[in-house]
Amino acid sequence: MAYDRAADFADVFQHFAVGEAGRPEHSCYPYAPVFPVRLDGGKAVIKRTTGPVTAAAAIARWVEGLAGEDVGVVTPLPLPVDNPAPIGDQVWVAYPWVDGRPYTGSADDVAAAGDLLGRIHAARPAGPGMPEFGWPDHDAASVEEDVAGLRRVLGEHAPDLRDEVPARLEPWLESFMAETLPPVRDGGLPRAAVSMDYKANNLVYVDGAPVLVDPDNAEYAPRVLDLALAALLFHNEMATAPPRLFTADEWSAFSSAYRRHVRLTEAELALWPVAVRYMLLEWGVWTLIDAAEWNDWDDPHKRGFLRDLATVDPGRFPLR
Template structure:
């Protein structure tokens, strides 16, 4: 049975409607004469403090118009509707996005600045690892049988070694943490004359900033209607990275563990995205299917953290 959002519409005083976003409920409306987006949020009080902290630091991010409503076990907020255009894939838009992520990380490193929830490290057992291997094999057999053998031969040993190697290398390294979005991708940015605005901050956590950067490398073009059906090209990454590095100076430990951070996010979030795509219909969409195939065959050595001059 479809979810019933009638109480959400009633409490916010907006018209009943279908979600404007396929992966989560997001509704448009007008409150007090102002256009809004109504959506769920996590850790509502801390999230509100975080985005207001960012706004006070002149970071372009949406902030709630009022206190959240708690409805059917979830916190819902109304954000102002941001006018602008979507990401266009140009180097200028990529540079602006990298600059914004660097600024977010630079202001988000203050200890205890907002009280966002801490990052939760995974705890996989043999059964859950086997579920990932089986799930990955299933979607590939159905949608990309030509890639099934190549991808499984690469990913299965990495998934089985994750808890003993990749996870402790990152978890136990005492990497710098910050208040980060953990969902910094193009579909969550709206571009105006002054640059991009982060319009979906609601997955924010206090987490190693290196993982947030790695996530942006891998999933920046994910779920992007009409956008590039692939990860960054090497020059695009260099532009994004160099804009980011204007604001953040990685530590020696971060530079050392950068390839491991990319592998961590590929095994955790990349594999999940591919498997979940079999349930959400992503593999039936030609654009998204091409992106997921590129994700599963990515060469992470194409994304070095070292800065390079890009004209």
């Protein structure tokens, strides 16, 4: 797996005034450029963020508001240059480096992660400019692409699942636009500024409490979709997590801690199974297919997670 080279981003380091001695050789993250650096005499991280600079600025204001409510999340460093900043045709942001430990999968870590997600969802609304969640518009060709991708990936990496998984997911994929999307999109579900990437690899634990260190995919979206994404993908990409999704006990601990801060509406509870299916079909199927590009299926630990994701029953994560 190739990591981005710092030498290819000299203009980024120049903007943030990071000298040669303070730069690493490569990104610390395999899927995107994320560079630990020395900045203003301290440890920091510079990373590419998503969307236009107006969206990055809105997310910066959101996390600053969360931090003001003592919610564990990083905020952009106050610098004499723009941060976030458009550099070339991309947007970059510098955050403080958070010294702590990774998620371990312990009962305490699971509950603490659910508690933090609940506090994020319960925080005051985001201000103007927050990116809006986009609803998909699939046609028959895109459905066929997903089905073919699943069959190809499973045929190569999990041949025992090649028929079972598409046979279960294909009817859902074909009926997504008619049966899964409308109730979630049109159900009047409460919306909030949410991470839309709330996973263990984006948390650092400091004195037992998690800090969200990658808020850059945040959107204004139905909060129940963010919760469903966490249910399915929380352990994805995390070497220190179990090679599987949450167990029943772990999900109970995570969701109970979450619900200490968020009172889900009857509409959210009623549509929860549909929301989980939505995220399985949109994010889960993409994760299974995209993993082949990064050779994740060849890693025994990651393969364990991917096999569990491919065969998961959405009913594994009840809220009632």
